[in-house]
Amino acid sequence: MKVVIIGGVAGGATAAARLRRLDEKAEIVVLERGGYVSYANCGLPYYIGGVIKERSKLLLQTPESFKRRFNVDVRVKNEATEILPEQKQVLVRCLEDGSEYAERYDKLIYSPGAKAIRPVFAEKCESIFTLRTVEDTFRLDDFIKDRSPASAVVVGGGFIGLEAAENLAERGIRVTLVQLEDQVMPPFDYDMACILHAKLREKGIDLRLSSKVASLRQEGGGVVAEIEGKGAVRADIALLAVGVVPETELAEKAGLALGMKGAVLVDAHMRTSDPDIYAVGDAVQVKNFVTGRDALVPLAGPANKQGRIAADNIEGIASVYKGAEGSSVMKLFELTAAATGLSERAAVAAGIAADSVLLFSPDHATYYPGAKNMTLKVVFDRADGKIVGAQAVGFGGTEKRIDVLATAIRAGMTADDLADLDLCYAPPYSSAKDPVNMAGYVIGNILRGTVRQHTWKDVERIAADENAILLDVQTRGEYAAAHLNGAVNIPVDELRGRMGELDKSKTVYVNCYSGLRSYIACRMLAANGFVCSNLAGGIRFYKVVAEGGAYDEVSRHLCGVKVE
Numbered sequence: 001m002k003v004v005i006i007g008g009v010a011g012g013a014t015a016a017a018r019l020r021r022l023d024e025k026a027e028i029v030v031l032e033r034g035g036y037v038s039y040a041n042c043g044l045p046y047y048i049g050g051v052i053k054e055r056s057k058l059l060l061q062t063p064e065s066f067k068r069r070f071n072v073d074v075r076v077k078n079e080a081t082e083i084l085p086e087q088k089q090v091l092v093r094c095l096e097d098g099s100e101y102a103e104r105y106d107k108l109i110y111s112p113g114a115k116a117i118r119p120v121f122a123e124k125c126e127s128i129f130t131l132r133t134v135e136d137t138f139r140l141d142d143f144i145k146d147r148s149p150a151s152a153v154v155v156g157g158g159f160i161g162l163e164a165a166e167n168l169a170e171r172g173i174r175v176t177l178v179q180l181e182d183q184v185m186p187p188f189d190y191d192m193a194c195i196l197h198a199k200l201r202e203k204g205i206d207l208r209l210s211s212k213v214a215s216l217r218q219e220g221g222g223v224v225a226e227i228e229g230k231g232a233v234r235a236d237i238a239l240l241a242v243g244v245v246p247e248t249e250l251a252e253k254a255g256l257a258l259g260m261k262g263a264v265l266v267d268a269h270m271r272t273s274d275p276d277i278y279a280v281g282d283a284v285q286v287k288n289f290v291t292g293r294d295a296l297v298p299l300a301g302p303a304n305k306q307g308r309i310a311a312d313n314i315e316g317i318a319s320v321y322k323g324a325e326g327s328s329v330m331k332l333f334e335l336t337a338a339a340t341g342l343s344e345r346a347a348v349a350a351g352i353a354a355d356s357v358l359l360f361s362p363d364h365a366t367y368y369p370g371a372k373n374m375t376l377k378v379v380f381d382r383a384d385g386k387i388v389g390a391q392a393v394g395f396g397g398t399e400k401r402i403d404v405l406a407t408a409i410r411a412g413m414t415a416d417d418l419a420d421l422d423l424c425y426a427p428p429y430s431s432a433k434d435p436v437n438m439a440g441y442v443i444g445n446i447l448r449g450t451v452r453q454h455t456w457k458d459v460e461r462i463a464a465d466e467n468a469i470l471l472d473v474q475t476r477g478e479y480a481a482a483h484l485n486g487a488v489n490i491p492v493d494e495l496r497g498r499m500g501e502l503d504k505s506k507t508v509y510v511n512c513y514s515g516l517r518s519y520i521a522c523r524m525l526a527a528n529g530f531v532c533s534n535l536a537g538g539i540r541f542y543k544v545v546a547e548g549g550a551y552d553e554v555s556r557h558l559c560g561v562k563v564e
Contacts, residue, residue, distance in 0.1 A: 008037035011281030012111035014307030049167025114282035149236030156241035157184030280306035289323035341389030415443035
């Protein structure tokens with residue numbers, strides 16, 4: 001059997017290696033248009049920042065190493081120009097000498113990936129870059145070394161945009177980040193993204209949210225980004241990071257069925273509408289695991305899994321791809337930001353009766369040195385208590401908690417299941433009640449009516465309600481440092497003796513620094529006949545989200561200085 005694979009990197013290279021492990025006699029040919037067949041795509045921004053110093057470290061496999069280890073015929077700088085399904089051939093152009101030839105196949109795996117969107121507003125010039133391939137990365141690095149730019153404008157606030165902004169800043173370049181939406185990182189809810197906004201600003205990034213670039217052009221020795229209604233941003237270089245689209249021109253020309261944004265339609269076995277052609281990676285349409293709806297998930301993890309599944313099926317193993325949760329993580333300076341499943345916004349849009357809880361939990365036992373807090377948001381379905389999504393921003397152990405919650409989503413776990421999880425504990429690593437367990441407890445309290453909660457969005461409405469009391473149970477010093485306008489301060493440890501100061505005919509809306517002491521206060525009040533509600537996330541979260549994300553002392557606590 002002869003298998004031809006169009007495209008290397010995550011999906012194609014994984015498929016080639018898996019095929020060889022399953023079949024020593026198969027003829028395997030990989031056609032790669034670029035000069036590199038298997039490279040650390042996700043590591044490219046860190047080469048720009050100097051974290052990864054050697055170019056060779058980005059290259060996971062070479063044609064020579066693939067040949068030695070797997071006996072795979074890898075042909076770089078060989079571009080597939082057409083797929084002929086009826087003849088079972090791929091037409092190929094050798095980019096080094098311009099020669100053309102036809103390659104026969106029994107089975108074909110199509111893994112072209114996605115291409116960086118180059119919007120119509122952007123000129124093509126030497127000072128405007130994308131960051132999608134190794135070649136892109138080396139070109140940008142060479143430009144920085146040769147020209148020593150002092151400033152950069154990054155257009156787009158997703159993974160690549162933020163990682164590029166961080167690494168350019170770490171290289172001493174002044175960065176302006178322009179984002180069309182009112183938040184960075186669309187997989188996150190707005191409130192959680194505000195923590196990232198605070199960090200970006202604290203690090204000197206000029207963050208321009210809700211800003212639409214009308215044109216991006218070269219001018220003089222630099223570039224000019226015209227922002228609709230907001231003037232112009234001038235810089236020495238620009239980097240476009242406005243997303244990617246499936247690169248499926250060959251599939252369309254070959255008559256393969258396509259779906260959203262031109263992505264290739266595949267079944268659960270990664271088989272296309274042609275039974276002898278499989279497709280994997282960023283170019284395919286898959287199912288969202290939580291909703292079952294069609295989705296595009298251009299991430300390395302799914303691409304690797306799909307490459308393996310395609311190889312399995314070619315070799316007679318009926319492997320199935322069950323959908324993607326979109327689990328992802330990124331570093332933003334000292335912070336780690338991770339997410340899985342649906343945001344609360346996406347869950348509501350999908351018709352789920354979604355709610356969420358916010359926790360401000362230490363990453364390990366507070367008596368062990370170095371404990372730092374993480375902000376954890378867990379989204380659940382009020383109908384059955386199932387976990388449908390989670391986001392976290394913090395330091396050590398942040399991605400660990402999201403990985404646990406990703407597993408919980410895959411297993412269909414409920415809040416009670418989270419509370420029951422037997423997670424490992426030692427003081428340097430966690431607490432006896434892990435943040436994931438705590439999320440289960442908090443969700444269970446809400447579902448059972450043990451406590452009511454309100455969010456930062458409700459505060460303004462509540463403050464205007466004459467039948468509401470804002471009660472702050474922080475210490476007097478904390479209250480002096482930060483409190484809601486109109487809030488009465490009764491520290492939680494004094495509350496039992498001072499309840500007579502509160503009007504029992506009114507609803508009491510309680511807050512503290514993080515939401516923990518205010519929960520305790522709510523239980524006291526409810527036991528004494530008060531109707532009350534707890535502010536999710538506490539005053540520290542409200543200050544960052546509702547008051548513009550300024551990186552003041554409150555938001556410094558948000559990122560771990562204070563452990564409550």
